[in-house]
Amino acid sequence: MERQNAEFSGPAIGLAFIGGALVGAIAGMLLAPKSGQETRHAIKDYTDKTEDEIIGKAREARAALDETIERGKHYMAEKKADVQAAVKAGREAMKERMEQRSS
Numbered sequence: 823m824e825r826q827n828a829e830f831s832g833p834a835i836g837l838a839f840i841g842g843a844l845v846g847a848i849a850g851m852l853l854a855p856k857s858g859q860e861t862r863h864a865i866k867d868y869t870d871k872t873e874d875e876i877i878g879k880a881r882e883a884r885a886a887l888d889e890t891i892e893r894g895k896h897y898m899a900e901k902k903a904d905v906q907a908a909v910k911a912g913r914e915a916m917k918e919r920m921e922q923r924s925s
């Protein structure tokens with residue numbers, strides 16, 4: 823009664839976890855509804871399907887990224903032209919002001 827809240831050591835907890843995992847794996851093999859070959863085939867089909875889906879999603883993401891990059895390049899080119907026009911207009915306005923003050 824004195825040690826109702828006894829602490830367990832880390833190795834003891836680890837050993838209990840590994841033991842439970844081992845018992846679960848063995849029970850899973852013994853109670854599996856399909857044979858090993860059928861299970862491996864089902865897992866292979868699932869991984870192939872998942873791989874195809876991932877590759878498709880990666881291609882979609884790449885296409886979206888490429889489109890975004892192109893839009894960004896176009897936007898930057900427009901803004902560069904706007905800035906160049908503003909600088910040119912500013913220079914011309916400054917030149918006119920300088921000429922007015924000189925006269």
